[in-house]
Each structure stands twice: as structure tokens, then as C-alpha cells.
Amino acid sequence: MTTTTITTVRVFDGTAMLEGSFDVTFTEQGISAVTPSTEERGESGTIIDGTGKTLLPGLIDAHVHFDSYADLGEFTRWGLTTVLDMGTHPKSLVDSIRNQRGLTDVRSSGSPASGPGSNQTTKGGFALSTVVTGPDDASRFVADRVAEESDYIKIIIEDPASVGDVALSVDTIAAIVQAAHAVGLQTVAHASSTAAFQLGIDAGVGILTHVPLNGPVTSEMTASMAAGSIRSIPTLTMMKGTASAVGLPDSGDGPGYQNASASVAAMRAAGVMIAAGTDANRAPFVPFSPVLGESMHDELQLLVDVGLSPTEALRSATSTAAALFGLEDRGSVREGSRADLLLVIGDPTADIAATRNIDQVWAAGIPAS
Ligand SMILES: [Zn+2]
Numbered sequence: 001m002t003t004t005t006i007t008t009v010r011v012f013d014g015t016a017m018l019e020g021s022f023d024v025t026f027t028e029q030g031i032s033a034v035t036p037s038t039e040e041r042g043e044s045g046t047i048i049d050g051t052g053k054t055l056l057p058g059l060i061d062a063h064v065h066f067d068s069y070a071d072l073g074e075f076t077r078w079g080l081t082t083v084l085d086m087g088t089h090p091k092s093l094v095d096s097i098r099n100q101r102g103l104t105d106v107r108s109s110g111s112p113a114s115g116p117g118s119n120q121t122t123k124g125g126f127a128l129s130t131v132v133t134g135p136d137d138a139s140r141f142v143a144d145r146v147a148e149e150s151d152y153i154k155i156i157i158e159d160p161a162s163v164g165d166v167a168l169s170v171d172t173i174a175a176i177v178q179a180a181h182a183v184g185l186q187t188v189a190h191a192s193s194t195a196a197f198q199l200g201i202d203a204g205v206g207i208l209t210h211v212p213l214n215g216p217v218t219s220e221m222t223a224s225m226a227a228g229s230i231r232s233i234p235t236l237t238m239m240k241g242t243a244s245a246v247g248l249p250d251s252g253d254g255p256g257y258q259n260a261s262a263s264v265a266a267m268r269a270a271g272v273m274i275a276a277g278t279d280a281n282r283a284p285f286v287p288f289s290p291v292l293g294e295s296m297h298d299e300l301q302l303l304v305d306v307g308l309s310p311t312e313a314l315r316s317a318t319s320t321a322a323a324l325f326g327l328e329d330r331g332s333v334r335e336g337s338r339a340d341l342l343l344v345i346g347d348p349t350a351d352i353a354a355t356r357n358i359d360q361v362w363a364a365g366i367p368a369s
Helices: 071-077 091-097 135-147 160-166 170-182 194-203 219-227 236-245 257-270 295-305 310-316 319-324 352-356
Strands: 004-011 022-027 030-036 046-049 053-057 059-064 080-085 105-108 153-156 187-190 207-209 231-233 341-345 358-363
Touching: 004 341, 059 295, 059 319, 071 080, 071 358, 080 319, 080 358, 091 105, 135 170, 153 170, 160 194, 170 187, 170 194, 187 194, 194 207, 194 219, 219 257, 236 257, 236 295, 257 295, 295 310, 295 352, 310 319, 310 352, 341 352
Parallel strands: 004 046, 004 053, 059 080, 080 105, 153 187, 187 207, 207 231
Antiparallel strands: 004 022, 022 030, 053 341, 341 358
């Protein structure tokens, strides 16, 4: 097995940029050493000069969708070594993209829970059995996902004022969350309006994904999120693209992207944990489709634009995303971690755009081609 050492490199360890420069040694089995740079290193294996470069954990996109197996390589070459699928079908496609040597590692929600007549079942091709008819149907839905080997549970929360009976009720959402907790699964709720956000908070979901365009998330809502350990995957790339696609402004008092950016700033200020996700997709029926892979670099920039420091933005795409989904073997550069690594030219803690200057990517120790 090849041993690789990157020498004299700056290290962002998933939490902060470490002081000084380091030699980082790894194999396919993981990172074996992170030590201050020395002239007296062994000469065995592959040596890569990291001078002027920064080594980061491979990035995690906490909200993507797949269209085909070919999508996987797009994520890898843009430095994403883990992506969290938030709804792809059929299951055979999800199975075909799992555990692919030298490529991005995939986790999946399988099919999302939605209400009767939802877009997911009428346009998105998800099975009618993914409709949850009421609180009594929640355990059945979660059992189906466990049988499908889902890694977490996705729930589509809609605004009852806009879609009527298509929207899952707060009692149904809460019952799905309870059933998921009973089998140890995280819950991620699609909530792209203020009403949906409130329903998700009231139902006690684990993570709210998207952030509303129709109005700001209030201080009462952010306080409830912080108190209830409800986390956020805001998908600013998707919200900005959607606002633009449907002709909404990015300033003023009405609906628009300014609500999304203000809400992320408010969640950050309230201490809500934020993980980076793009909603990268190729779905034909959505207003906007972030580009698979590359859009994570847009997301990091947008998170900085709304007030996260570059270091906080990098945490959101590494250690925070890993923590929210129990992926303890990754999201960090330290001895024993999975050798999911991203080597970039420059210092992304000084200028977040440096994450685009990709020198090399390793997925579980294997260089991406
Ligand atoms: Zn999505």
C-alpha cells in the first residue's frame, strides 16, 4: 500500500488553521501522522511538496441529489469527498454510487416523506408509499427507510396556506421525528418558507434545510432553534439561484434573497450550528439547479458574504457537517482520520476563494484522477 507524505504544508484541521507547517502522512487506511515539519523525515513512499499550500479535510456537501453514477466523479474532482444525498431514486441508483473506491463517499436519506399529492410523488417520481398519511403512518414510513438502508430521514415540510392538504401536519412531522429517533436516525426537513420553518421548529426536527425567501427567520425562531438544538443547512446557493430564477429582488422589505442572508446571519448570531450544503441537482421540475461539485465553492463564498468568517465557513463544510451526521471518521486532518484530503494553493482561511485552487484530492487515501 502506498504511503504518501505531504511536506511543509499548512493544515486546516477541520476546526482551525494549525500554527506552523506540517508533514502529513497517510495511506488508504487513514492518516498515520501529522507532525511539525522536519528535515529528517523518511524518504519512503510518495513525497509531495506542500510549500505554499493548505491541506484541508475533504469537503462535505450536506445537501445534494443524484441523477446518475457519472455525477459521482464531479463531486470528487471539486474536492468533495463526502456528499449527503437528500432524496434520489430509484434505490438501485443510490446503491450503485455507494462505496466506490477512489470516489466521493455517499450517504443517503433514500425517499423523502411528503404529503398526499406532493411534487415528490406527482413530479419527482418517488413512490406513493413515501406519502405519510398521518401520525399513525409515521412508524411505517421510517421502517420502510430502514429497510431501504437510509442513513437519515428526510421530511418535506410545506406551508399549509399555500398547498393545503399536501402539507404534512405538525403532528405528522413530530411523529416521523419520534419514529426516526427511536431507531437512532437524524431528521432533515426541507423548509423553504417561514411557515414551514416554524412547523419544523414546533415538531422538533433535527435539521432544517433551506432558508426562507418569503420573509426573515425571527429572533424567536432562532432562539427556539438554539434552545432545541435544531441545526441548519441553509443552501444559500439554491436560495440565491431560486430568487433570481423567479424574479425576486435581493433587497427591500418583501420576499427576496435578503431574507435568506439575514436569516443565516441571525442563526449564526444565536449560536445555531450551520452545515454547508448546496442542493446540487439535475431535477427538471425545480426552479434552479446548482452545479454538482463546483457549487460548494459558491456556497462557501455566500456563507462568508452573510457574515461567517472563512474559518467558520470551512468548519461548516468539514467538522460541523461530520458532527451533525455522526461521521466521526472524517471532517478532520488528524492521526486516525480517514484520508479524505483536499490540497489547495494559498490560504482559504484568509481568502475563501482559495478552495477553488485545487492541487490534489484524495478520497480515502486514493488520489482523484
Ligand atoms: Zn434538495
